[in-house]
Each structure stands twice: as structure tokens, then as C-alpha cells.
Amino acid sequence: MSDAPPPVDNTRGLLKSIAVIGTAQLISIVIRIVKAKLVAVMLGPSGTGLLAVLSNLQMLGAQMAGLGLPDSGMRELASSRGDPDLLGRLKHVLFVTLALQGGIGMAVIWLLRAPISVWLLGDTERSTEVGLVGVVVFLFLLSASQQTLLRGMRRINDQGRVMVLGTLAGALAGIAAILLLGREGLIWFLIAETAGAFLVGAIYVRRLPLPAVDRPPPAEIWKLWKPMVKLGTAFMIGALLNLGTLLVIRTLITRDLGLDEAGQFAAAWTITFTYIGFLIQAMMTDYLPRLIEVIRDRETATRLMNEQMQLGLALGGPILLVMIGLAPWLIRLLYSAEFDAAATVLQWQMVGAFLMLTTRSMVAAFVAAGRSVVFLYTQVQLNLLFLGAVWLGLPTFGIEAGGIAFLFAHALQIIMVAMLTNRLQGFRWQSGTVRIFATTLLLVLGMLVLARVAPGAGACAAPLLGAAIALTGARRVISRIGSQGRLVSRARSFYRLIGWPIGH
Numbered sequence: 156m157s158d159a160p161p162p163v164d165n166t167r168g169l170l171k172s173i174a175v176i177g178t179a180q181l182i183s184i185v186i187r188i189v190k191a192k193l194v195a196v197m198l199g200p201s202g203t204g205l206l207a208v209l210s211n212l213q214m215l216g217a218q219m220a221g222l223g224l225p226d227s228g229m230r231e232l233a234s235s236r237g238d239p240d241l242l243g244r245l246k247h248v249l250f251v252t253l254a255l256q257g258g259i260g261m262a263v264i265w266l267l268r269a270p271i272s273v274w275l276l277g278d279t280e281r282s283t284e285v286g287l288v289g290v291v292v293f294l295f296l297l298s299a300s301q302q303t304l305l306r307g308m309r310r311i312n313d314q315g316r317v318m319v320l321g322t323l324a325g326a327l328a329g330i331a332a333i334l335l336l337g338r339e340g341l342i343w344f345l346i347a348e349t350a351g352a353f354l355v356g357a358i359y360v361r362r363l364p365l366p367a368v369d370r371p372p373p374a375e376i377w378k379l380w381k382p383m384v385k386l387g388t389a390f391m392i393g394a395l396l397n398l399g400t401l402l403v404i405r406t407l408i409t410r411d412l413g414l415d416e417a418g419q420f421a422a423a424w425t426i427t428f429t430y431i432g433f434l435i436q437a438m439m440t441d442y443l444p445r446l447i448e449v450i451r452d453r454e455t456a457t458r459l460m461n462e463q464m465q466l467g468l469a470l471g472g473p474i475l476l477v478m479i480g481l482a483p484w485l486i487r488l489l490y491s492a493e494f495d496a497a498a499t500v501l502q503w504q505m506v507g508a509f510l511m512l513t514t515r516s517m518v519a520a521f522v523a524a525g526r527s528v529v530f531l532y533t534q535v536q537l538n539l540l541f542l543g544a545v546w547l548g549l550p551t552f553g554i555e556a557g558g559i560a561f562l563f564a565h566a567l568q569i570i571m572v573a574m575l576t577n578r579l580q581g582f583r584w585q586s587g588t589v590r591i592f593a594t595t596l597l598l599v600l601g602m603l604v605l606a607r608v609a610p611g612a613g614a615c616a617a618p619l620l621g622a623a624i625a626l627t628g629a630r631r632v633i634s635r636i637g638s639q640g641r642l643v644s645r646a647r648s649f650y651r652l653i654g655w656p657i658g659h
Contacts, residue, residue: 170466170632172311172441179315180433183322190326198338206341208275209288212264213345217299218394220260223387224253225299230522231383232307233444242308243365248379249300257296264289284342293340294349301356304363305579313359317352325351340362382525389527393534400538404545408557410607416554422490422556423500430474431508435515438467443519450523453581460576461585463516464592469628471512472595479602480617484611490562496554502603503558509599510565513592517569517576524580533572540564591631598624626655633657 194202201645228249235241264271268286269279298321305314325348332340332347371379401424409417443465448457478485482505483498490497504600521530541564548556584592598620606613634657635645650657 156652159220164342172309173466173470175315175438176318176440177433179318180437182319184429184433185232186319186322186326190330193330194341194344197333198341202341203339205281205338206274206303206344209284209291209342209345212271212288213287213291213295213627215398216264216406217295218391218398220263220292221253221258221299221387221391222256222384223390223394224249224256224383225296225303225308225387226390226522227383227385227387228300228303229307229444230386230525231307231379232304233447236308236448239365244375245307245379246304246363246365246373248376249303250297253296253300254293257293259297261289261293261485264292270530277567287342291345291349294346294353298349298353298356301353301360304360305356305393306440307444308363309441310359310363311441314440317356317359321355323351324355325349329366352477386522386525386527389531393531396435396534396538400542403542404557407549408554409544411549412554416496419494419554419654420447420500421495422486422494423504426478426485426489426501427504427508428490429548430478431471431505431511434467434471434474435512438463438470439515439519442516443522446523447518448578451518456520456523456580457582458585460516460520460582461588463519464513464584464588466632467512467516468509468591468595469632472598472628473508473625475505475509475599476602476624477617477621479599480606480613480615480621482606484614486606499555499607500558502606503555506599506603507562509566509595510562511568514569514572517572517582520576520580520582526579529575529579533568533575536571537564537568595624599652630655630657 194206196298198206228245232242232245232249235245265286268282270286272279272282302314302317305317328347328351329340329344332343334340336343405417405420408420446456446459446463449459479502482501483495486494486498486501518530518533521533541560544560544563545556548560552559573582574582602613602617602620605616629646629649633650647657
């Protein structure tokens with residue numbers, strides 16, 4: 156296959172979406188951190204703990220009631236962009252069905268509020284708050300229907316605005332509820348957050364250039380809903396499988412090593428998925444809808460997948476190198492010296508995260524093609540490998556097994572996924588992708604060894620090497636997106652200034 160550069164618009168568009176969504180996510184994360192800090196100050200550890208329990212119930216309820224429709228619905232919208240009438244009908248179907256599913260979820264949680272309260276909190280004292288989590292699930296799915304529509308139609312700027320403004324509006328209303336009601340306002344804190352996202356989303360959804368269409372009859376709603384649920388169920392099961400696997404692993408660590416070691420693992424895991432999850436979500440926001448549109452054209456899809464992998468490695472490589480080298484200091488900054496053991500787990504997980512960045516670009520092809528069984532297979536395989544490796548490794552490696560197993564599972568998965576994408580989608584790695592992957596892998600592994608053998612040297616080398624890789628990656632990206640734009644012109648001027656000009 157030719158290794159010629161892909162069309163300019165792809166790289167520029169992907170990079171723009173990563174910048175927009177990444178910035179919006181960063182602002183939202185800062186708002187959430189401030190919000191969590193205020194809750195901790197006003198209500199103390201017990202209030203923070205209760206908020207975490209209610210939030211976890213909301214996440215579980217939304218996953219089960221949503222049936223994966225937000226993700227599968229985005230695929231249907233992206234593949235129907237050329238048919239405005241169909242888009243209008245899909246918009247109606249998504250809103251109606253997610254509202255109905257959210258209503259059912261709300262009713263179930265309310266009816267089972269007493270036993271759920273006993274299960275989660277040990278008594279029924281807060282069963283009313285538990286029951287009202289159903290309202291949060293309902294509002295969350297209504298908001299999800301809006302976000303799905305914006306994603307499917309690739310309204311990247313609107314997504315960023317909804318993310319930031321919705322988070323800010325919800326945070327302000329939630330803090331006000333706690334100031335007025337104290338701990339009794341915690342549930343209104345959650346309700347305000349989802350209500351804020353829904354109300355802000357409604358403003359931007361109304362502006363979408365969609366024609367007015369007649370309300371689809373029940374038979375057509377069923378016809379459009381059924382294939383979305385078929386694919387969405389795979390997403391739901393995959394998400395529940397991830398949650399279940401993590402719960403079992405934490406249980407194994409607690410049982411075999413104790414609560415302190417479980418806390419070390421939790422600290423490393425939180426950092427890994429706060430920062431790498433942030434990057435993956437930003438990258439996938441525009442990439443997946445683009446891939447859905449071209450998935451039937453294997454040559455174009457292969458080119459786009461390679462482009463995404465190269466972009467992901469160029470952006471993620473420097474972050475991973477720095478986090479591996481500075482892991483002990485990062486852990487102390489975000490937690491305390493008591494969490495030093497988490498640094499080793501984090502370093503292993505960062506190498507696994509490097510493989511995960513690459514694998515996600517390939518797994519997206521199964522989502523884009525609607526191959527729900529294959530997608531679910533990849534999730535089952537990954538979780539079984541991870542769980543099995545932790546179980547076997549704990550007696551020998553202790554808490555470090557949590558990081559080693561993460562790397563091991565992703566190392567085997569990238570091989571399996573590469574074989575599947577080649578066989579089912581005709582995907583092949585371009586030589587440029589292979590070079591970037593191999594170079595970054597060697598650097599990441601080398602940094603892991605250096606940071607383990609000589610932590611001080613690793614801490615000094617990581618920022619310097621990360622900066623060098625960032626400059627190299629940025630230069631490669633800029634060379635692919637042409638010379639238009641103020642930011643690109645300034646970047647080209649910078650590279651000329653340092654004696655490394657970018658050719659035209």
C-alpha cells in the first residue's frame with residue numbers, strides 16, 4: 156500500500172477536534188476538581204464518600220438503562236449525514252427511546268431504593284436520596300441524546316461549549332444546593348449537574364440545521380431502534396465488564412495484600428485513566444464519526460486509521476515519557492509520600508497505556524463497521540487477560556502485578572487486534588506508523604528501565620526527552636497539514652528560528 160500522506164483535511168480536522176475537545180475537557184476537569192474540593196471542605200470525608208457512592212450508582216444505572224444507545228446512535232447518525240430526513244427521524248428516535256429507557260431506569264431505582272440503600276450504605280436512612288438517583292439517570296440519558304446528536308453530526312465546537320458551560324452551570328447550582336441544604340443537598344448536587352448539561356445542550360441542539368420531519372410511527376421507531384440496541388448492547392456489556400473486572404481485581408488485591416495496597420493500586424489507576432482517558436476521549440471525538448463515514452472504503456479507512464495512530468503517538472508519547480520518569484514525584488504531588496508504591500504500578504501502566512493508545516485506533520474500526528460481536532470479543536479478551544495476569548502475578552510481584560498485568564494484557568491485545576483488523580477490514584500498518592510506533596516503544600521501555608534503576612536520572616531525562624519527542628512529533632504533524640492558519644505559520648517560524656525548518 157502506498158505510504159503517501161493522507162489528505163490534508165483529515166489531519167487538520169483531527170488535530171482541531173483534539174484541541175477543542177481537549178481544552179473543553181481540561182476546563183471541565185478543573186471545574187470538577189474545584190467542585191470536589193469545595194464538597195470536601197463543606198461536608199468532610201463522609202460527605203465526599205456519600206457523593207462517590209451516589210455517583211457510582213448513577214454511572215451503573217445509566218450504563219444499564221442506556222443500553223449503549225449513545226454510542227451506537229452516534230454511529231447511525233454519522234453514517235446518515237448525507238440524508239437530512241433520516242437524520243431528523245434518528246434525532247427523534249434517540250430522544251424518545253433514551254427518555255423512555257431513562258424513565259424505566261428511574262422507576263426501577265425508585266422502587267428498589269430501600270434494598271439498594273441497604274446494599275450500598277448498610278441501612279435505609281438515605282433511601283430517598285438513593286431513589287432520587289433515578290432522576291439523575293433520566294436527565295443524564297436525555298443529555299446523552301443531545302451529545303450523541305452533536306457527535307454524530309461532528310459539531311465539535313458545540314460539543315466543547317456544552318461540555319464547559321454544562322459543567323459550570325451544574326457546578327454552580329450544585330454548590331448552591333449544598334450551601335443551602337448541607338448534606339441533604341448532595342443529591343440535588345448531582346441532579347443540578349445533569350440538568351445543567353441537558354439545558355445547555357438543548358440550546359445547541361435547537362440550532363442544528365435539520366429539517367422538520369413528521370414524528371415517526373411506532374413501527375419505524377422500532378425499526379430504527381432495534382439495530383442501534385444490537386450494537387449498543389455490546390458497548391454496554393463491554394463497559395459493565397470493565398467495571399466488573401476492576402472490582403474483582405481490587406477485591407483480589409485487598410484480600411491478598413490488604414487495604415493499603417488496594418489504595419496504592421487505586422491511586423495509580425486513577426492517574427492513568429484521568430490523563431490517558433482524557434487524551435483518548437479527545438482523540439476519538441472526531442475520529443470515530445470520520446471513520447464511520449469511510450469504513451466501507453478500505454483504502455481510505457486504512458489511511459485514516461494510520462493517520463490517527465501517528466497523531467496519537469505524536470501527542471501521547473511525550474506525556475507517557477514524562478509520567479514514567481516523574482511518577483514518584485507525581486504520586487507525592489497528587490497524593491502523599493505514603494503512596495510511593497503506587498509509582499511503580501503507574502510506570503508499568505504508562506507503558507500499557509502507550510499500547511492502548513494504538514489499539515483503540517484499530518478497535519474503532521469494529522465499532523465503525525457495526526461488528527458488535529467482534530468488538531465485544533476484544534473487550535472480553537482484554538479483561539480476561541488482565542484479570543488472569545493479576546491473579547497469577549500477585550503472589551510473586553505483589554502490588555506491582557497490577558501494573559505488569561496491565562501491560563501484559565495490552566501487549567497481547569494489540570497483536571490480536573492487528574490480526575483481526577487485517578483479516579476483517581483489510582487494514583495494514585503504513586511504514587511511517589511502524590517507524591513512529593517502534594521508536595516510541597523503545598523510548599518508553601528505555602525510560603521505564605532508567606526510571607527503575609536510577610530514579611533521579613530518569614526524572615532529569617524524562618522532561619528533556621519528552622520535549623524532544625514533542626518537537627519531533629509536532630513538526631511531523633505540521634508538515635502534514637499545510638501552511639494555512641495563524642498558529643501553523645507561527646509554528647513554522649519557530650522551527651525556522653531553531654534551525655530546523657519545515658519544508659513546503
